[in-house]
Amino acid sequence: MAEIELRSVVKKYGALTVVHDFNLKIEDGEFVVFLGPSGCGKSTTLRMIAGLEDISGGTVRIGNRDVTHLEPKDRNIAMVFQNYALYPHKTIYENMAFGLRLAKLPKQEIEKRVAEAAKMLDLQELLGRKPKQLSGGQMQRVALGRALVRNPDVFLLDEPLSNLDAKLRVRMREEIAALHQRIGTSMIYVTHDQVEAMTMADRIVIMKGGVVQQVGAPLRVYDKPANVFVASFIGSPEMNLFEGRVGGSDAVVQEMRIPLGRNPRLTDGVEITVGFRPEHVQVGEGDLKFTVNLVEQLGVQTLCSGTCNGLFMRIMIERRDDLKKGDVLSFAIPEGKLHLFDKSTGSRIDQADK
């Protein structure tokens, strides 16, 4: 068990910088998710922590040790790979025991650890099999087991659920979360799936183009996205975002005027990006008119896409069976649910109701 600290970590490939000045302190036992679109540097950062990529600048510390230039095996980490990376010619037992054998642990200790991990992950029946006789979910559990037996300071998981089908993904998500609660070891988990990030993380690190955009608890990131990118990346369906300006006590986007309420003391004419989440609109109130174009029934909720003053947007409301194309709904955006960003920088403009 240990804290992990990254200080000014940089990764360059020649002239190309893929991770810029990454700073993060991960508390002992924390579950941190690196989230971002592909190519954002999240996997590269994880691999630098693992020691699989050289670090071009900065330091990585695990516990009290500077591990920046140590080999993976000397960092006391365990890693779970997207494609499981099980040794195909070794049995499940041998896959899990291999690292311990190389570390020259006594045979009894190896047997004990593998047995414990197998029990925890429900793998006892599979120990004699080869990986190709297992299903995807089972292989992923073996990969977790291989990580578990090492008693690492930190688990590094690189998109571990991407190769599984949707249903299994939900189950494995729960299993990993349960495993984390049970063993209490720090975990760093890389994904591009914001649902995984929201559901599992203590803290999310959102990255784009090798730069950290925001670090925070899932709901904090959802409620107060630090910039336009985070606002659009977190949340499904996506936040409605419009470029406009401040006009009196309203945000003005072309013909549409959204009341800012008791919000900020913003100067008239300031250019802003304004956003609100589809699920936050209140239908049946206010002066804004939404014309339905497409209705998607999700069960509990109804997702509509359409226009307001000619601007495309989505709203998500409680189930309505009667809606059809061309219907007009009046709606309002409750105070505190409106997000304002500086149009030029994209950064959040902090609001009075903080």
Added chain:
Amino acid sequence: MSGKSTIYAFLGVGLLTTLLFVVMPVIFSISLSFYRMESFVGVPEWVGLQNYVSVLSDFEFWRALASGTIYAVLSIVLQLVLGIGLALILNQSFVGRGLVRGVSILPYLLPTVIVVLTFKWMVDGSVGIITELLDSFGLPDVRWFETPSAAMMSNVLVSVWMWTPFVTTCFLAGLQTVPDSLYEAARVDGTNAWQRFIHVTLPMLKPILTVVILLRGIWMFNKFDVIWLMTKGGPLGSTENLAVMSYRRAFAQFDVGGGAAVATLSFLILSFAIFLYFRAFPLETD
């Protein structure tokens, strides 16, 4: 053409070719081994197993079997070791890798006779570059073809030179199918480079290795051209293998039946060896 008749048409061509150019010559050759025949004209005389008796009681047959086996084993082992080593090097990234990969396969593309002639020129006593080099380092002359062991080593050397690229190419292709994440997992598990080779590379390439050893085994055991061009089986028959012996008996000693018997025995021995090989290393099927 319907699906079925297409299948029969394609199969038919293949079967007919195999029948004409493989099965019939083999049957013809086996049947020849039961006759006394001094040339391909004239009437063969049925002698039953007498050719086999004569061949098997001839010490030259056993010498050729031993010498051919030594030649095959030595050259396969060296081809494998060098070929795998080269493949591992060529799989690294370095400047000019494409060029080096291209050049490294050249010996395999050259006709055997060119390679053998080149080798003979290189070791030529008066103008050979290797002779010159040995001289300039003050090393004694090597008599490349004059003693049995030197002649054997020369044959092996040229064979390794020619066919190592085949092993390299197969292995290099195989190496590129091994997922990087396996090596990374092995690094996290604490392996060093040698352990990664033993625990990841070799087992992952075992199917390729099995086939490569088999193919090279067949080809080296039956090798005729290199030995004939290099030493003609000499000196004093010491480098002669069964293929060369079969040829010599049939076409130089005008004992076609005896030559056919040697060829048939060689075929049986090799078949039995392959049978044992597959028992020991079954090809994995998914």
